[in-house]
Amino acid sequence: MDDAALKEAITRILKDDVFVDIIRDQVRAAVDSAVAARDEEIEALKEELAETRAQLNGLEQYSRRLCLDVSGIPETPNEDTDRLVMDTARLAGVDVSKTDIDRSHRVGAVKPGRPRTLLVRFVSYAKREAFYGARRQLRQPRSFEGSTVTTAVASKVFVTDNLTRENQHILYRARQFRKEGKLFAAWSDVGKLKVRLRENGPTTVIRTMTDLQKLVNSAAERRKPQAPMETDGDGFRRVTRGNKSSAK
Template sequence: MATARDVQSLRQDLERMFQRQGELERRMESVEGKIQNMETTPLPPKAVSNSINALEQYSRRNSLRIRGIPEVDKETGEMCIHKFVTFCRVKLGLDLQPQCIDRAHRVDTRKENTSRLMLVNFVSWQDRNRVFRARSKLKGKRDEHDRPLLVLADLTRENMAIFSAAFTAKKNGRIKDAWVDANCRIMVTLADKTTKTIDSVDELT
């Protein structure tokens, strides 16, 4: 016989499912609207590229990349989820449940004696944001290979290139600071101490 806890857990699962369905429907409406606008008013190639990049980045809003979780051979998605939940509890002080994670797996090619980044996709943006905001607790902590533990936004290739250029500009003293906010926007503080969002490398010149 189902307990009160089982019923409550089922209700929460259903609520998360309905929330995800609603979010997917809103995304589809947004994409359909953009396609209709493109059909009626052709956009220049750069604008089309920016729109595609923005849509791809939006599709990653519930994801994070984690560096510093030890990897083993034949690691399954379920193993990754439980390792990540443990990482959150031990390193970030967050009590995150496995049910909060949609899926988790390694990315990129594995190199000898290293652990690859773990890509974690959350059921809700709220849980993803809890983890992202707790990343400051990793300051000074290092993994088994003496590399800094990191919680990173899941940026598109184009946005990663923009952030890399911004970070280089910061190291060279051309701007004061560069970071990625909770909404995956690339933020910079200019020499005159003004802060703004940048969408291309050209905005750094």
């Protein structure tokens, strides 16, 4: 077959609607397959990135295991933050000395009329836990002479875990869900975020915002009312499928 005949044959084939449909379907299938593979790869990369972020956040939170946030203590020029921590701890019934404190300082932006949070890092985990465990005693502080923190101030002081920015955001959202009645409780435990869907229910550890949202969504799905069971005149259960029904 010479070039002219071959060209004419190809032209006839390309004008054949059946052939065009076959080629179009094959091209469409190839494109759909490539897009699906790409989407799967992107989804896998997103999951890998999310897991990496969760692990990094966990490592950062672990590095703060000796730290506590103390909020509500008035801020003054040239203050001795170590002394403020020691006196606050003593008001809660815990003996904390200078040697127990690695470092302490204020954190956050200065806002008129609002004292910044005091961050303290302890030398030992045991001392950190002793102060944290006695934090509720500050509601009824034990006064002593020479304290730089008054009992009136101490009764309004809050001692909390020093959380990463990510964990602060997750815990804030969890507490919003609690206010909305979607959770029973949300709290942090040495940097681990924990929630309880109902009173006396199991405790769930939350690592990411996705974990929290899935838990809330799952609980909401379980709370949805079930469709009422229909029966026919003879008392048999009637199962509805679309617009059709059958008795069982």
